[in-house]
Amino acid sequence: MRIVSSFIFVLLFASAFLSCNRNANENTTGEKRTSGKTTILVDETYARILDDQIEVFKSDYPEATVNTIVGNENEILPKFKSGEVKMLVISRMLKPEEERFYQNRQSPIYVDRFAIDGLALIGNKNDVDSTITVQEAYDIMRGTSKTGKKLVFDNAYSSTIRYFIDSAGIKELPKTGVYTLKTTDDVIKYVADNKGYIGVIGVNWLLKNVKNPSPFLKDVKTLAVKNSPNKRGSEAYYKPTQENLINGKYPFLRNVYIINAEGTSGLGTGFATWLSSPRGQLIVLKSGLGPHQVAQREFNLKTNNK
Structure with missing residues (x-):
């Protein structure tokens, strides 16, 4: 009887050890490159x-x-x-x-x-202008523009506005001419409802064959952009097509x-x-x-x- 009890004890101990060892292996191998x-x-x-x-x-x-x-x-x-x-x-x-x-x-x-990625500039579909230069955009950021054009960004802390701040070489936004909202959808809607404003959004937000596309895309147009002199894309105006992102001709990359x-x-x-x-x-x-x-x-x- 004592022998049987001892055997059962050893069996239970072995089972517990194997179970613990299996759990340990699962913990150490549970996260892999594909799990x-x-x-x-x-x-x-x-x-x-x-x-x-x-x-x-x-x-x-x-x-x-x-x-x-x-x-x-x-x-x-x-x-x-x-x-x-x-x-x-x-x-x-x-x-x-x-x-x-x-x-x-x-x-x-x-x-x-x-x-x-490309940062697309969008305007109201009824606006006369369909083009803008990099210099014009930076002049708006610096508060020195004489064109009356205004830029609208998603929010004051986004990577989009930070890109333009860094590129224009400024420390703070001008008192007029540059405005921030909350989201990219807000920018598209605002530009669709207001002439004379240029929205700055990521290129992928222009696609219509995605989940929940903005219903206001039909009321905006994408502006073609010309780069600064002696830079790639300075010979003509380019839209942020996928081809122009790849070949580097679109300036805001x-x-x-x-x-x-x-x-x-x-x-x-x-x-x-x-x-x-x-x-x-x-x-x-x-x-x-x-x-x-x-x-x-x-x-x-x-x-x-x-």
């Missing part, structure tokens, strides 16, 4: 394209869960700088002070471009980066790598943005002629 959970901070300009990318990635890898926190730069960057969330999608490289948390911990930061500071070869790394894969780049093409690299095949490039 587990990760969270990404996303510049609101790119919320649509990230939603599309995640949807397809999830269909490829059902055990992967990619959550997003969407906001303007002022809202999402503090979470990255503090290490609260270590994945980030924005339209610029990090500044030294934004990397300090990770440098102090000797934790690497990996930066990969996966798309080329910016790169889209995914920044990974997770410090592991887990799901975050897997998703960042997938964005630059042929499948991920095809979604970039469908979004209206320029891909990081064009594969050796012909694509039917979108031309937003509106």
Whole structure:
């Protein structure tokens, strides 16, 4: 009887050990490049394209869960700088002070471009002007414009207005001529309702074959832009078509980066790598943005002629 009891005890101990060991293995291998959970901070300009990318990635890898926190730069960057969330999608490289948390911990930061974005300038469809120069746009930003044209941005803390502030070389906005609202949809609606205003929005917001397109797109037109002298795109006026994003002739271009500071070869790394894969780049093409690299095949490039 004592022998049987001892055998049962050993069997129970072995089962418990194996169970614990299995749980430990599941915990250590639960997050791989194609499974587990990760969270990404996303510049609101790119919320649509990230939603599309995640949807397809999830269909490829059902055990992967990619959550997003969407906001303007002022809202999402503090979470990255503090290490609260270590994945980030924005339209610029990090500044030294934004990397300090990770440098102090000797934790690497990996930066990969996966798309080329364009900032489209839109006007009321009944406005006479259909073109604008880069210099005219910067003069409005500097408060020195004599044309009476006015620029409208999504909000005061967005990457869109920050791009124009940096490009125009100013420290603060002029008292008149530049206005901010709350969202990109607000900008499209405002321009559709008011002549004489030029809205600044991301190119992918011009597409009509997306989920929940703005109903006011029919009442606006996309302006063609001419670059400053001696720069690419200075010989003519160019619209932000996908072809002109890729060939660099449209002046208001910016790169889209995914920044990974997770410090592991887990799901975050897997998703960042997938964005630059042929499948991920095809979604970039469908979004209206320029891909990081064009594969050796012909694509039917979108031309937003509106």
